Amino acid sequence: MANDPIIRVEELTAKYGDNVVFDRVSFEVMRGEVFIILGGSGCGKSTMLKHMIGLYTPFAGRVRIQGDDITRAEGEVRRRILRRLGVMYQSGALFGSMTLLENVRLPLEEFTDYPPEAMDAIAASKLRLVQLEGFEDYMPADISGGMKKRAAIARAMALEPEILFLDEPSAGLDPITSAELDATILRLSRTLGVTFVVVTHELPSIYTIADRVIMLDKETKGIIATGTPAELRDHCENDWVRRFFLRETAAGGEPEVRTT
Amino acid sequence: MSGNEQSGARIESSRDPSGQTLLSIRGRLDSTSAAGVWRRLLELGRAAGASGLVVDASALEYCDGAGASLLVALERQQREAGGGFHVRGLREEFQKLVEMIEPAPARVEAAPEHREGFFEGIGRATLRLLSDTRTLMVFVGELTVMLGRALRHPRQLRFKDLFLVAERAGIGAIPIVTLVGFLLGLILAFQSAIPMQRFGAQIFVADLLGISLLRELGPLMAAILLTARSGSAFAAEIGTMKVNEEVDALTTMGLEPVSFLAVPRVLAAVVVVPVLAMLTNVAGLAGGALMFQTLDFPLVTYVNRVVAATSLGDFVGGLFKSFVFGIVVAAVGCLRGLQTGKGAEAVGESTTSAVVSGIVLIAFIDGIFAVVFYAMGI
Structure with missing residues (x-):
C-alpha cells in the first residue's frame, strides 16, 4: 500500500435542495487499502458514496479516480472510468429477471468480446470467488440476503475492477454471515489487491477489515476524524468518535448489560 | 362525581379548599382503558385551567405506556394553559415510566403552515405541467x-x-x-x-x-x-x-x-x-x-x-x-x-x-x- 492515491475527493460539497449534506470535504483513498467511511445516521455516508461513483452530481468540488474527474465526465470517458469501478448496493440490486450467472455475465456481455462460453466460465469463476458455486441458476428472489450481497460483489468484480465500493455490506445480516462477508472482502483485498471503499457502521466489521477510517459528522458537515480504528479508539480527541469506537452511550459508560 | 366502570379506570373530580382541581384516578390505566377516559380526563384538566391541577394517583393499581402518555399529555396541556400541575401518590415504577416519556424532546419550531392561494395553486400547477412537458420532450x-x-x-x-x-x-x-x-x-x-x-x-x-x-x-x-x-x-x-x-x-x-x-x-x-x-x-x-x-x-x-x-x-x-x-x-x-x-x-x-x-x-x-x-x- 504505497503512498499512491487512487481516489482523490477534492472540496466536495453536496446539497439536497437548500440542505447542505457535507461541505468542502477532501480526502484520499490509497491504492490497495480497505477504506471505511463512517458516521452516524443521516450524516451523508451513502450520499458521499454515490458522489464517488458518479451517480450524483456534486454542488461543488471534484472526485478524481486515477486522475479522471468522474463528476464531470460524459460519454466514453465516463464509461472508461466506470469500467474500473465495481459497486455493491445496500440491497444487492441484482436484476430480478436474471439468474445469478446472468447477473454476473451482464457486464461481460456489454463490455467485452469474449465468446459466450468464456463469459459463462468467467461469471462462474466470480461466483466461486464469493463461495456461490452451485447457485448459478438460482433467481435472486430465491436466495438469502447474505447470498444476494455476495452475488452482488461477484457481479461488481466481473470486469476486474481496481476499486470496489460497498454500501453497508453487513446491514441486515446476522453476525456469522456478516463475518463471512468480511472474510470475503479481506481475501479479495489481500490476494487481488483491489481497493475497497466501504460505507458501514458495524463496529466488528470495521475492526476486522479497515486499514483506514474517516468519520463524517452531521453537525460540522465534514470529516471529524481520520486514522486506523485503533488510533481513533485510543487517541482521538473527539469525544463522539472515541465513544463510537468504545460503543458507549451518550450518558457515558457501556449500555447496561442484562445479568439475569 | 362520575365513574367509568367499563374501562377499568375511574376518575373523580373535585375542588380542594385552595381552588385547585383534584382529579383522582383509580383502577387500571392501561392501553385499553386509557382510550375510554382520554378525552374526558383532558377536558376535566382543561376546566381546571390556570387555577391548578392535582392528580391523585394513589389508588392507581396499574399504569402502562399508554397511561403514562395520558398523564404526560395532561401535564403538557396544563403547562400550556399556564396552570400548576402536580401528581401525587404515583407508585415509583409508574413514575419511572412517565419520566421515560418526559422531559419532552425539544420540539423543533415548525415553520408556520403556508396556505396556498387559488392563483398560486394555478401557477404552481402550470409550472409543474411545463416542467413535466419539458422532461417528456427531453426524454423523447x-x-x-x-x-x-x-x-x-x-x-x-x-x-x-x-x-x-x-x-x-x-x-x-x-x-x-x-x-x-x-x-x-x-x-x-x-x-x-x-x-x-x-x-x-x-x-x-x-x-x-x-x-x-x-x-x-x-x-x-x-x-x-x-x-x-x-x-x-x-x-x-x-x-x-x-x-x-x-x-x-x-x-x-x-x-x-x-x-x-x-x-x-x-x-x-x-x-x-x-x-x-x-x-x-x-x-x-x-x-x-x-x-x-x-x-x-x-x-x-x-x-x-x-x-x-x-x-x-x-x-x-x-x-x-x-x-x-x-x-x-x-x-x-x-x-x-x-x-x-x-x-x-x-x-x-x-x-x-x-x-x-x-x-x-x-x-x-x-x-x-x-x-x-x-x-x-x-
Whole structure:
C-alpha cells in the first residue's frame, strides 16, 4: 500500500435542495487499502458514496479516480472510468429477471468480446470467488440476503475492477454471515489487491477489515476524524468518535448489560 | 362525581379548599382503558385551567405506556394553559415510566403552515405541467437518439428483452383486443342501424363502420388497451427496479438505463401496436358483419360497401397513427418508471401516472392527427 492515491475527493460539497449534506470535504483513498467511511445516521455516508461513483452530481468540488474527474465526465470517458469501478448496493440490486450467472455475465456481455462460453466460465469463476458455486441458476428472489450481497460483489468484480465500493455490506445480516462477508472482502483485498471503499457502521466489521477510517459528522458537515480504528479508539480527541469506537452511550459508560 | 366502570379506570373530580382541581384516578390505566377516559380526563384538566391541577394517583393499581402518555399529555396541556400541575401518590415504577416519556424532546419550531392561494395553486400547477412537458420532450429526444443508435448497431440491441416484451404486450393482448374490437363493431353497427333504418339507410352502416374503425377506433382502442396493459407494466417494472437500486446499478456499470430498459420496450410496442390496431379493425368489422346478417343483408353486400367506402389512405393513416401511439405510450410508461421516487407507494404513483398521461397524450395526439389529416386531404 504505497503512498499512491487512487481516489482523490477534492472540496466536495453536496446539497439536497437548500440542505447542505457535507461541505468542502477532501480526502484520499490509497491504492490497495480497505477504506471505511463512517458516521452516524443521516450524516451523508451513502450520499458521499454515490458522489464517488458518479451517480450524483456534486454542488461543488471534484472526485478524481486515477486522475479522471468522474463528476464531470460524459460519454466514453465516463464509461472508461466506470469500467474500473465495481459497486455493491445496500440491497444487492441484482436484476430480478436474471439468474445469478446472468447477473454476473451482464457486464461481460456489454463490455467485452469474449465468446459466450468464456463469459459463462468467467461469471462462474466470480461466483466461486464469493463461495456461490452451485447457485448459478438460482433467481435472486430465491436466495438469502447474505447470498444476494455476495452475488452482488461477484457481479461488481466481473470486469476486474481496481476499486470496489460497498454500501453497508453487513446491514441486515446476522453476525456469522456478516463475518463471512468480511472474510470475503479481506481475501479479495489481500490476494487481488483491489481497493475497497466501504460505507458501514458495524463496529466488528470495521475492526476486522479497515486499514483506514474517516468519520463524517452531521453537525460540522465534514470529516471529524481520520486514522486506523485503533488510533481513533485510543487517541482521538473527539469525544463522539472515541465513544463510537468504545460503543458507549451518550450518558457515558457501556449500555447496561442484562445479568439475569 | 362520575365513574367509568367499563374501562377499568375511574376518575373523580373535585375542588380542594385552595381552588385547585383534584382529579383522582383509580383502577387500571392501561392501553385499553386509557382510550375510554382520554378525552374526558383532558377536558376535566382543561376546566381546571390556570387555577391548578392535582392528580391523585394513589389508588392507581396499574399504569402502562399508554397511561403514562395520558398523564404526560395532561401535564403538557396544563403547562400550556399556564396552570400548576402536580401528581401525587404515583407508585415509583409508574413514575419511572412517565419520566421515560418526559422531559419532552425539544420540539423543533415548525415553520408556520403556508396556505396556498387559488392563483398560486394555478401557477404552481402550470409550472409543474411545463416542467413535466419539458422532461417528456427531453426524454423523447434522448430516446430517439438511442433508438437511432440501436438501429445503426442492431447487434447492441437486447433482442431477448425485445421479444419478451413483444410477446407479453402483443400476443398476450390478442384475446382482449379481439373481444373489445368485436363488441365495438357489433354495438356501433347496432346503435347506428336503428336511426338509419328510419331513412332506409341501413346499408350505410357498413360505410360508417369501415371508415370509423380504420381511421379512428381501431388505432385508438389498440393504443388505449396497450396503455392499460403494458404502459402500466413498464412503469411498474422499471419503477420497482429504481426502488431496488437496480437502475443505479445499471448506471454505474456504464449501461444507459434509457437504452437498456426503454429502447427494447419502445421498439416492441412500435412493432406490436399497428398489428393490434389491424386486429381491432378486423374484429370490429367481423362484429359489424354479424349485425348486418341480422338486418338481412347478404355478407357480400357488406364487404363490397366496406371496400368501396374505405381507401388505402384510411388504412395506412390509421396504422401510422397507431405507430405513433405505440411510441408515446411505451415512452411515457418507461419515463414514469424511471422517475419513480422512493418506496412502494412511489411505484403505485408512477403506474397510475403512466396510464393517465398515456391516455391524455393519445387523445391529444389523435386531435392533432385529425387536423393534419384534414389539411392533407387524407
